[in-house]
Amino acid sequence: MIVNNVKLVLENEVVAGSLEVQDGVIRAFADSDSRLPEAVDGNGGWLLPGLIELHTDNLDKFFTPRPKVSWPAHSAMSSHDALMIASGITTVLDAVALGDVRDGGDRLDNLEKMINAVIDSQQRGVNRAEHRLHLRCELPHHSTLPLFQQLVEKRGVSLVSLMDHSPGQRQFVNPQKYREYFQGKYHLSDEQMDAYEREQLENAERWSQPNRHAIAELCRTRGIALASHDDATEAHADESHQLGSVIAEFPTTVEAAHASHQRGLQVMMGAPNIVRGGSHSGNVAAHELASLGVLDILSSDYYPASLLDAAFCVAASEHNTFTLPQAMSLVTRNPAKALGLSDRGVLAEGKRADLVLAQRHGEHIHVNHVWREGIRVF
Template sequence: MASELILTNATVVTRTQSFTGTLRIADGVIRDVDEGPSGLPQAIDCEGDFIIPGLVDIHTDNLEKHLEPRPGVTWPGLAAFQVHDRMLATSGITTVFDSLVVGDLHLGKPGRKDALALAEEALAAADVDEDLFKADHRLHIRAEIASDTVMNELAEIIDHPLVALISVMDHTPGQRQWRDLDKWKRMYSRIYTAEELDSQIDGLLERQKNHSAPNREAVIAEARARGIPLASHDDTTADHVNEGHAAGILISEFPTTMEAAHAAHGHGMKTIMGSPNVVKGGSHSGNVGAAAMAEAGLLDGLASDYVPISMVHSAFILADGHGLPLHDAVAMVTAGPAGMVGLDDRGEIAAGKRADLVRVKTFHHVPTIMGVWRGGRQVA
């Protein structure tokens, strides 16, 4: 049949093992997974390359970089979205949760409402032409609960049909990611004078005291009323995790310490970290290493964060250098994230699953994307 695709002589990575085999895909679905080669003339010879599931990325800031390529400069939404989308596809990402912030992080600085509006504009275009984008796009709304504008901004986007994850975050200096005030000052000394840094800290602490607790409750209530999964961002202490678990949050996103990771697993919560952390050998912010969490059995998934190609790279690093079986390392960027957000139809090579697939060749120990299929259709 015309819609049938056969990939053979591939190193097939399923959820439980890797083997030389053949996949048959029809009508966008994996129909058969067999060991051994196929003799059919229409079969594509993968020459021993890996075939892994399409990557599922539930946290990427990549879109915002294209919507605002320089501070204060916005780019036309559809054009920015298309470049972002193609970058994801060529990185093997077939499902993406584009992460967009509601609420502002600093005093006197506007939030990112323009980015939200531009993203909505681009996604509306996809409704008109379903072939416009290569990846399957969802929205991950990141709610900055210390902001006095967060609830108004959330109200404008939360009922969009593509909103599929909400994370609760508080970037107030002096706690969580920024528990070390000196690191916060070093980070923002590029845009503030010493006097302005002190003024920001004082104002942000006062704002947190007034708004964080009620906004946290309100964001969680709005998400739960709509059945939208929730994540807690930058958990640092067991108390942070306990608070999230008590509120029904099931994902600890980017825990900053082993203490928080242990507490999350103790509650049955899932943990996800940024894949650049693995590639770079640790956190650029001085937080816990994702590879160390994986070795300790405390890591359930990885997200691209700010470098899309880091997802596939991180999986092979965990397999080659940190003792994880390849199928478990690949699950960190496929089945693991998919399961956190209820996408049970993808993230795994098995009969009946969506034919989201990536062909990978290793070159000088670096995984190289050779082909990408979403729903059985080649997109890269």
């Protein structure tokens, strides 16, 4: 296959030309068009590496489309996969939460069903994107470690993140914010909220640190990438670094982002944060970290289409120095590097032909076509 008449977004520059694919990998690219009549006309669009998504809970929406509605696994997985590909995402880590999540039980009830759907569909070769697993471990709970020990052996586990959503920790350093969030989410009375808060504090005191160290040790032993989550202070970043984390997921302050970046962790922020112009929970804005030069990876989190939109937003912003290739690295090369996926993430000879053809229509960037390993899937 040859794609003609495109703007190739390479590692360090944008070049007008063409790209040739053979046997699922990029064979060559040139700063001129091919004269072969069978070449695909890119109509002057951008040809990008396939996007790489490290943290999305988008899968939940399809397995539980409404409260107390459980959807058939095959249909849920297929719909989720189609949306990821339509968003230009060719490698996706589906995030599943372990531990007490108190979402009406839906996530916990669906856990095995979702994990099996990801693994089975990938093994059967029916997915358009390549799907892997991201285990999100809620540390302050007695069930987290036994469940993790069981699931870490599953095929496709590529990332583990350590979370602590107890009051006074990380995302909820401000106890009042904690109360507002959970009372609003679960419709708890003041009395119920008091009891819930006491329970979470007791669980955190007993389980958080033992679980943190045990899970990190298992990840080091198995060579699985480890991520921190919602670090808020330099001390948090120090601890994450010492545990062997390679990614700092959603640091909540400039201090934590700077400290993580200095210690070699890849700082990951939400693409919706970029598109919306700030954090919906009032934490540090991703565009501020971009302007400070401490933003390394973007994740679509809860909105898949935001990943490509955010990369172009970063490149167009007057408040940072990111070129388009550098901005695209936030959603391609850098996440691939963090996971040790050396076969993808850039347009280069010998790399996997995961490709996205995108064009601007007015103010919006549209995905026209997507290829995975040289096969057109959208």
